[in-house]
Amino acid sequence: MSERENNSLTFKLVYYGPAQSGKTTNLLRLHEELSPELKGEVMTMETKDDRTLFFDLLPLGFRAPSGLLIKFRIFTVPGQVAHDGTRKAVLSRADGIVFVADSDRSQETNNGESFQSLAENCHRVGLDFEHMPLVVQFNKCDLPSAVPAAEIRERWSAAPWPLVLPWP
Ligand SMILES: Nc1nc2c(ncn2[C@@H]2O[C@H](COP(=O)(O)OP(=O)(O)O)[C@@H](O)[C@H]2O)c(=O)[nH]1
Numbered sequence: 640m641s642e643r644e645n646n647s648l649t650f651k652l653v654y655y656g657p658a659q660s661g662k663t664t665n666l667l668r669l670h671e672e673l674s675p676e677l678k679g680e681v682m683t684m685e686t687k688d689d690r691t692l693f694f695d696l697l698p699l700g701f702r703a704p705s706g707l708l709i710k711f712r713i714f715t716v717p718g719q720v721a722h723d724g725t726r727k728a729v730l731s732r733a734d735g736i737v738f739v740a741d742s743d744r745s746q747e748t749n750n751g752e753s754f755q756s757l758a759e760n761c762h763r764v765g766l767d768f769e770h771m772p773l774v775v776q777f778n779k780c781d782l783p784s785a786v787p788a789a790e791i792r793e794r795w796s797a798a799p800w801p802l803v804l805p806w807p
């Protein structure tokens with residue numbers, strides 16, 4: 640949940656998706672693009688087992704003209720199937736989600752399974768998936784084996800979520 644205290648508002652955003660789809664790359668790129676006064680350090684945590692939280696975090700914030708401090712805490716989840724417990728912990732109390740799909744045609748099953756796990760995990764941690772602010776980003780569109788944009792648009796045409804395709 641976003642919290643409002645001390646004249647500040649904090650939003651938690653989560654990058655979710657299959658392993659290797661480019662979630663961490665997105666976070667690092669965002670960090671590069673932001674001006675220094677807006678951002679904190681990127682924190683990356685990796686463990687071999689699932690006992691410690693395993694995620695990336697980018698904190699950022701700015702002051703609105705009203706004086707309100709608006710902060711974002713942007714997380715990525717680990718995509719590997721084994722890390723479902725961690726994904727639930729990271730997803731808990733999210734205010735918004737970016738689902739990062741891998742456009743490579745060989746990854747269609749992994750994308751589908753990960754999206755299904757997102758819906759299930761939202762329900763498990765008490766988030767209303769149907770009303771969650773969610774954007775679907777098809778990444779790795781530069782690969783020769785990427786599914787063409789027209790095909791992705793056609794397939795997602797009935798879905799209610801905004802689709803981000805970085806190519807025409
Ligand atoms: N070709 C291509 N490779 C990408 C793109 N985004 C990420 N990658 C590569 O995909 C691999 C996995 O990326 P990473 O961000 O670690 O994925 P994560 O597991 O979702 O966090 C890395 O080798 C990245 O350099 C992209 O848009 N195009």
Ligand SMILES: [Mg+2]
Pocket residue numbers: 662663664715716717
């Ligand atoms: Mg990662």
